[in-house]
Amino acid sequence: MASVDASVARQSNDGKKERVVILGSGWAGYGFARTLDPKKYERIMISPRSYFVFTPLLAGTAVGTLEFRATLESVRRLGLDYFHQGWADDVDFARKTIRVEANTSDELGSTTTTKALKQGQPPNPSSGTNEVEPGRGAMFEVPYDKLVIAVGSYSQTFGIEGVKEHASFLRDVGDARKIRMKVLQNFERAALPTTADAERKKLLHFAIVGGGPTGIEFAAELHDLVREDLSKTYPGLMKDVAITVYDVAPKVLPMFDQTLATYAMETFKREGIAVKTEHHLQRIRPDEDCQGCLKLKIQEYGDEEVGAGIVVWSTGLMQNPLISRLGSKEFTMGESGASDNVVILQQDKRTGSLITDANLRVQVVPAGSKPTEKKETPESTTLPDVFTIGDCAVIPESGLPATAQVASQQATYLAKQLNKGLQDNSNKPFKFRNWGTMTYLGSWTAIHQSSADELKGWAAWVLWRTAYLTKSMSIRNKIMVPVYWAISWIFGRDISRF
């Protein structure tokens, strides 16, 4: 294995700055790297993908309202001291070294769903992908002075048969492309003169599993594409189009209060989007009688399977395999190497997330301790120089959800703390400020809720678009996103399949 001392191999380090290695390029990792002061620290990022994805706009790109590229920010533009395109495979906390597997595959798909399969990790292998990975990439080591673990989460499929093989995910730009292709392809298939009526209905049934904001927004965007654009191209097919959202819970959009959730359901009803709550998907399999179709077994329907042209999976997160691996590793903390100093990372019992203190520092417990039950925490101590933020981190009893907002605020908090120079114990703790939650509902309407107020309808839609614009990161995309929106509005969405 090649060992890389980045400060020697590369130009930047003058030997004075501490080397901060960031694992991940999502909301947490990218946000942290942007805010960390390059004059004070050497910044090195390790991520399987060389870009940040502005995830709230993915549903829009999947239907062609936006160009894929407008949702991306290249990490290369951060002016990092070094970027390694690869997966952090393991961390040696005693030697302060990360083992990296280079990602040199030509694979275009989601990097948040493929890796678990490849490693045979984690314990639950159903981490959703249709892709087969080629052999492993080259391995090399990267040393760190400070480490920020921001690897995020993977899609959780709960072991449901056929999900990882046949469902479509919506977590990376490659996923959005695949969904777009499949939707347009299904319309072409349905339009063929050789396609029978029953087949056509199956091809044009779009099923979405999961009634959170991602699933609801995808349903809404798909509805807009069908109503505003495809209806002109395929007028004869409109009667066969159906969009259904399935959820196991008794209501969708649980983060919104009853008024807004009801408004959302009424909007969907008017748009003809069916919402089936308390429905349990049990299996997805291909339909042998209909090329491109799937059959969904749903508990409530007994043996009668539902046909669909696509199943978009947008429910459930699971730990990144790196987190599972790190959590099961015993190591010796400190210089002494005394055997009574053997520890393991403290993990949340239920989710497997890494537990941090209020300053987002990773906590360790003596080896042999059981994973934490909420009330009976074993004596934990801080692992020096190791931090974790975003979906893979949890501050006990904080009750913070695994969302982009939390990841983004943690990233900024931690970078600013480091920029100020950490003073142990005297640091002010991380505090989450709820900016509110928004969901697009189609037909130029949205809902917005924050602690202060609620908005629904067209005004919320304006806020939704404005909020996305101000949060879009680079000037390039601040210009491009409204340009694309305007172009789609004037000329309709592009519906070429390529």
Add this chain to the structure above:
Amino acid sequence: MASVDASVARQSNDGKKERVVILGSGWAGYGFARTLDPKKYERIMISPRSYFVFTPLLAGTAVGTLEFRATLESVRRLGLDYFHQGWADDVDFARKTIRVEANTSDELGSTTTTKALKQGQPPNPSSGTNEVEPGRGAMFEVPYDKLVIAVGSYSQTFGIEGVKEHASFLRDVGDARKIRMKVLQNFERAALPTTADAERKKLLHFAIVGGGPTGIEFAAELHDLVREDLSKTYPGLMKDVAITVYDVAPKVLPMFDQTLATYAMETFKREGIAVKTEHHLQRIRPDEDCQGCLKLKIQEYGDEEVGAGIVVWSTGLMQNPLISRLGSKEFTMGESGASDNVVILQQDKRTGSLITDANLRVQVVPAGSKPTEKKETPESTTLPDVFTIGDCAVIPESGLPATAQVASQQATYLAKQLNKGLQDNSNKPFKFRNWGTMTYLGSWTAIHQSSADELKGWAAWVLWRTAYLTKSMSIRNKIMVPVYWAISWIFGRDISRF
């Protein structure tokens, strides 16, 4: 096989309009369909892809100067009476019926290179692709009153070993995407700390085979990407980047006169692009010692192979397999069914193109006639209601090249003839007007040559961009193309790999 009477199955035909079926959606087919009067004719298009590609801008999209979508026009926007996404598999001229194979594959690659392999057709199977096709699509029949064959040409690999497996083509938007991915991937691979010096040099050697406008423009665009954008991201790699254009002929850009060709070569020299004329590629194979590298055997270098990270193939055209199949088919012409009326399509002996008269009507000769030698044409007659335009057509002794310009003018001519109502024999013949030829040379310079004048340098570059804008077809793209150009100019090209 399903038989489709389009006039019955679909709404449009009122029983009075003649049904014109167009095979192909390229410069010829798309241009013809745009110009044909929908009030006079029912327009039906059959093409494996649902869009027209503005090919001169493909090289720009391959390096990220332009968005892929800006080079596409959806055929759906033509308001055709019907569009069938599929390949014309065969034509029964006696029954005036086309057999179509539906294209329902999810394949993103070039549709101009995959089909030949799939059919085991034509005689020379080296039609360039890295793709494996799944099983065949559903077959159905479409009847016609008038038929316009505009299926274009495929890439010709001259049977050179490894070209179809390992070279990259640049004929469709899927090709451009693949090239883009490979180029950016090679830079990431080269930047890995585990990559040795020799390997890096191979990864960053970009070989282009063919010194026509496509190859030269791709080399120029690639040079701009490297110099203007990648140099900022990977400054340490610049010393290892090399771009080489190989051609078998003694000079490149043979369609330009000596002054302009010399100017082009001087520009390339200044930009550090090597041009190797009279070099004969004999084999491409993967380099086992370097993931992602290829080895090129070149006749002039003996046994020493040249390493390269990518080989872009932009030389040689061959007939579409449909043309080969039609050319070998005997059929009975006319109503009588008399056996002395058995004919075959007249083909050019050298290229296999379908021979037309000056009105672009397909010609037939008695069955058993040999393919035409230039001077000893057998007695040919016109096959009623069948026309051919673009790369697959040739007017004997016209000397017209297989270019977008010729295809485009033929399309407009033929559609206008039909709009006026054809009067046999009294029609004015097709006449090609040379609008001039332009090639981009990188660093904001171009060359332009027409019968009237010559231009080189920056002024030609302005003309090059302006000409592309005025020829870009939809208003959408007339707006989007300059927007993309401006965005690339201000912010640099996007270099995210996805």
